[in-house]
Amino acid sequence: MIKKLLIAMSVFLSMTAFAFAVEPDEILDNPVLEARARALSKQVRCVVCQNQDIDSSNAGVARDLRILVRERLTAGDSDADVLAYLVARYGDYVLFKPPWKPSTYALWLAPGAMILFGGLAVVFVLTGPRRRRKPTDKLSDADEIEIAEIIRKNTVEN
């Protein structure tokens, strides 16, 4: 009984794997090209539903772009060519991974700079001048004299 249930569940779960936005008529016959198309589609943002990639979006424009990606690949474009084609029309915004160029230097470098700065601050606090002054078991001569004076005063008064 349990075995049957498990089989039934695994069958249903494996079916959900196909329940993507990609429709059967879009899929290419060539499995290599199709795999490339799927990989590319995951890197391209849907311009209507902005936090989804076109691979998982049901929007009309996303479907058009998926078909376009497959057309370009079939025509012999490289992956970079396809992305360049899309960027020329929709801008860097369609890429989930922003390109490395002067206007994005801050974006790419800021996290590293923040970690570096924070790390330096931690190191400074932990090993800075305040911590470096180690306590000694000897008092300075001036302190010794002062304490001797206090002891003397107290003993005399008592």
Add this chain to the structure above:
Amino acid sequence: MRRLFFAIPILIVLVLGGFLLWGLNPNRDPSAIPSVLISQPVPEFQLQPVEGVDRPGLSTVDLAQAGDVVVVNVFASWCVPCRAEHAVLTRMVQQDGVRLMGINYKDKPADARGWLEDLGNPYERIGSDLKGRAGIEWGISGVPETFIIGADGVVLFRYVGPIIGPDAETKFLRALEQAQAMVGGRS
């Protein structure tokens, strides 16, 4: 040197604060996508006329050689805001003498024809973009979208969404005036 060191946190707070202030500005639309088309020549496309509508089709050449500032409006009969925008565009054509071109986006010709017969046809030319391929060339994300093309065929302005309401109209007309002033300045 030491004083400079203590100024660093203040500097960071100022930069971060400025950034957050910019981010919280209610007038900023965080989902607005900057168009790559601005200051670029009109994209390559060629569209047949809508079947049964007595207006010629639309292609790159028509816009590049218009010799005048032209407005390109992407519309569809299935698009509800387009219906509201239609009245605004018609008024601009009739009152301000705007030259209006249309791209009929993913629309059935019969539906588009009925829509134009019903509401009137302010368009000088209409290209039928059945598959939405021209829409991709223009980088549109939906309908309606409206572009202002300079006399030299360069895209000057893009308006995403319907031009409805005083704010939107003012913004669009100002951009249109600027585009026309460019032509006047050059000739």
